Amino acid sequence: MKLSLRDVQKTFGSNHVCKGISLDVQEGELVCLIGASGSGKSTFLRCINLLEPIDDGAVYLDGQDIAVPGLDPEPVRRRIGMVFQSYNLFPHMTAVENAMLAPRRVRGVSRDAIRPEVSALFERFGLGDRMEHYPDQLSGGQQQRVAIIRALAMRPEVMLFDEITSALDPQLVGEVLDVLLALKADGMTMVLATHEMGFAREAADKVCFLADGRIVEEGPPDVLFTAPKQPETQAFLERALK
Amino acid sequence: MTIADEGSGKPARTRRQIYEDGLRKRSLMIAGTSTVAVVLAIVLLVPLAPGWAAVKKSFFNWDVFSATFPKLLDAFLIDVMIFAWCAPAIAVLGLLIALARDVRNPALYPLRIFSAAFTDVFRGVPVVLTVYLIGFGIPGLGLPRPWNSPYIWGSLALILTYSAYVAEIFRSGIESIHPSQRAAAESLGLSRRDTMWYVILPQAVRRVVPANMNMLIALQKDVALLSFIGPVEIFRQAGVFKSLYANFTPYVGAAVIFLAITIPATRYADYLMAKQRRDRS
Numbered sequence: 001m002k003l004s005l006r007d008v009q010k011t012f013g014s015n016h017v018c019k020g021i022s023l024d025v026q027e028g029e030l031v032c033l034i035g036a037s038g039s040g041k042s043t044f045l046r047c048i049n050l051l052e053p054i055d056d057g058a059v060y061l062d063g064q065d066i067a068v069p070g071l072d073p074e075p076v077r078r079r080i081g082m083v084f085q086s087y088n089l090f091p092h093m094t095a096v097e098n099a100m101l102a103p104r105r106v107r108g109v110s111r112d113a114i115r116p117e118v119s120a121l122f123e124r125f126g127l128g129d130r131m132e133h134y135p136d137q138l139s140g141g142q143q144q145r146v147a148i149i150r151a152l153a154m155r156p157e158v159m160l161f162d163e164i165t166s167a168l169d170p171q172l173v174g175e176v177l178d179v180l181l182a183l184k185a186d187g188m189t190m191v192l193a194t195h196e197m198g199f200a201r202e203a204a205d206k207v208c209f210l211a212d213g214r215i216v217e218e219g220p221p222d223v224l225f226t227a228p229k230q231p232e233t234q235a236f237l238e239r240a241l242k
Numbered sequence: 243m244t245i246a247d248e249g250s251g252k253p254a255r256t257r258r259q260i261y262e263d264g265l266r267k268r269s270l271m272i273a274g275t276s277t278v279a280v281v282l283a284i285v286l287l288v289p290l291a292p293g294w295a296a297v298k299k300s301f302f303n304w305d306v307f308s309a310t311f312p313k314l315l316d317a318f319l320i321d322v323m324i325f326a327w328c329a330p331a332i333a334v335l336g337l338l339i340a341l342a343r344d345v346r347n348p349a350l351y352p353l354r355i356f357s358a359a360f361t362d363v364f365r366g367v368p369v370v371l372t373v374y375l376i377g378f379g380i381p382g383l384g385l386p387r388p389w390n391s392p393y394i395w396g397s398l399a400l401i402l403t404y405s406a407y408v409a410e411i412f413r414s415g416i417e418s419i420h421p422s423q424r425a426a427a428e429s430l431g432l433s434r435r436d437t438m439w440y441v442i443l444p445q446a447v448r449r450v451v452p453a454n455m456n457m458l459i460a461l462q463k464d465v466a467l468l469s470f471i472g473p474v475e476i477f478r479q480a481g482v483f484k485s486l487y488a489n490f491t492p493y494v495g496a497a498v499i500f501l502a503i504t505i506p507a508t509r510y511a512d513y514l515m516a517k518q519r520r521d522r523s
Contacts, residue, residue: 051425078431088426092444101440102430147426154430 001060002027002189003158008047008057010040017043019213020057025158025206028187030180032200032221035210036236041193042085044210045160048191049073049080061158078106081151085163087143089135089150096122096131099150106154114153121149125179141172148179159183161192177203197240201225209233299489306491310483314495317479321465324397324475328465329458331401336408341438343413357409364406370467373399377471392472400468404461411453415446452518455511459504476500 003025010018017040025031033041046052048059050066050073059067066076090098096118103114122131125145135143144164151159161180165173177199183190184203194200200207201221208218209228217224217233225241228234255263288294342350342357364372376399381390388394419442427437469478476496483492 046425049429051429073428074431074433077429080429082426082429084422084426084429086422088422090423090426090441090445092448102432105433105436105440106431151430 001025002029002062003048003191004060004063005048006058006060008044008059009055010043010047010052011055017213018047018054021210021213021215023191023208023215023218025189025191027189028184029205030184030190030192030203031206031208032204033191033193033208033210034195034197034200034236034240039210040213041210042162045082045162045191045193048158048160049077049082051077051082074106078102078154079156080158080160081154081156082160083144083147083151083162083164085166087135087140087147087167089143089147091135094132094134095127095138095146095149098135098146099153102150103153118149118153121152124182125149126175139172140168141175144168144176145179148176148183152183158189158191161190161194163193163195165194165196195240197225197237209236211236301490301494303487303489303491306483306487306489307495310480310487310492311495313483314476314479314492314499317474318476318496318499320473320475321462324393324400324465324468324473325462328397328400328404328461331397332404332408332457332461333454335401335405337412339405339409340412340416343409344416344438346434360402361406361409364403365410367403369400369403369464370470372403373467373471375399376402377468392468396468396471396473400461400464404457404464408454408457411450411457412446415450415453416442418449419445449518452511452515455507455514459507459511462503462507463500 001024003023005021005023007020007022008018009016009020019040021040021044023031033044035041043052047054047067050059053069054067057067058065061076061079066073089095090101093101096115099118099121100111100114103109103118104111107114119128119131122128125148127142127145127149130138130142130146135146138146147164148159165176168176173196177196180190180192180199181203192200192204204221206218207221207224208215209224209230209232210216211232217228217230224233225237228237291297339357339360342353343361345351345354373396377392377396380395380398381392416438423441423445424437427441428434432441466475466477469475469481474482476499480492480496484490
């Protein structure tokens with residue numbers, strides 16, 4: 001098992017956001033988390049790469065518990081890439097500098113050494129002519145693709161995507177989802193919180209429906225979308241697919 | 243109905259543009275008329291005041307002005323010099339203090355306390371008092387030359403006071419950067435220090451450039467406070483001339499020189515601030 005979460009608990013003050021979530025993700029699998037806003041999807045993703053320290057439970061990456069209190073989170077985060085809803089590019093750097101910063105500082109690779117690899121990523125995802133642009137000179141879809149490239153430049157083993165198409169105009173969603181399909185073809189292990197039911201249905205290996213800080217139901221998309229067992233799932237899908 | 247001027251080849255102006263041009267012309271007229279009226283009133287009325295002849299003679303005496311102005315300019319070079327070494331020192335110390343207030347390492351806790359106390363103390367004491375206390379107090383320890391120079395200790399007083407303000411400006415800049423930037427940097431595995439240095443600080447420093455420009459302008463003026471502890475800079479030089487000529491015009495000359503620097507600088511700071519607002523909207 002590439003990634004395995006056991007009974008993850010997270011509270012913010014009196015707000016119990018993750019009420020014991022367990023999830024297994026196999027190498028090369030694409031897992032989609034669906035559910036209403038506020039169901040705990042984003043927080044759960046942030047717990048996986050330790051952006052939020054978890055209160056209780058365990059996170060296993062390649063069988064090793066990475067959520068041990070006191071463990072340095074930095075080496076773990078290098079192995080898990082994350083992309084955010086609002087892109088979060090560094091506005092004072094060009095696209096290519098955004099992508100090269102972490103390899104340079106964390107992996108200690110020089111600009112010259114990392115540039116070919118990063119350029120190849122830009123070319124591959126159709127941004128070869130946008131490398132020297134600043135984020136505010138790029139469209140939302142382009143910014144989000146740069147954010148994905150920035151995460152990929154660290155050669156992560158797992159990628160987390162937090163509603164990465166939610167802030168995009170509808171006509172730009174496709175270009176970002178295409179990147180995910182390409183990564184899936186590469187065999188990348190991915191966990192995706194999304195409202196794109198069509199994409200989840202077509203591309204996911206497993207879909208998890210979250211509500212109120214718990215996984216209510218999980219299964220392969222053709223089962224979960226066509227024959228959900230739980231009434232809560234049925235109600236949610238009825239509304240979401242309308 | 244259109245207002246297109248057929249045949250002239252000019253792009254047609256819309257009804258809205260014609261209306262707004264009319265408004266603009268009208269407000270320009272009103273502004274011009276009222277400004278002229280106010281200026282005329284001042285020019286005509288002030289000389290009617292009973293003491294005007296005396297004031298004119300002792301504050302706006304052309305002969306005294308032209309005799310003292312070149313020397314005042316020379317003295318102003320001392321202000322510029324003091325400013326030139328204080329400003330970079332303030333930038334560095336202010337930044338260090340701002341960063342020190344965020345250190346997490348428990349061993350460095352005293353540093354954190356110290357920087358908080360530092361900003362409280364030096365923002366709380368009038369600059370002129372700090373200049374007196376440090377400028378007279380430290381040389382009073384009996385330091386040998388050149389270490390008893392008022393230039394050194396007066397400058398230090400300015401540096402300490404202004405660093406306290408600048409540190410607060412930097413800190414507000416750092417806090418104004420959205421937490422999502424930190425999250426993005428940390429998710430890439432960047433250390434706290436690299437996150438601060440490569441991601442947060444460059445954005446924060448840019449954001450507070452206009453505020454710091456205002457501090458520079460204030461500093462430029464406060465350099466004159468060093469005159470109280472010795473250096474014959476422009477303010478003190480003007481005082482010397484005042485006694486010599488029994489006339490206040492040298493002070494006006496000094497004010498003119500300060501304004502020649504601070505007005506363009508203020509305009510530039512305002513321009514930066516306006517540009518920043520435009521860029522962010």
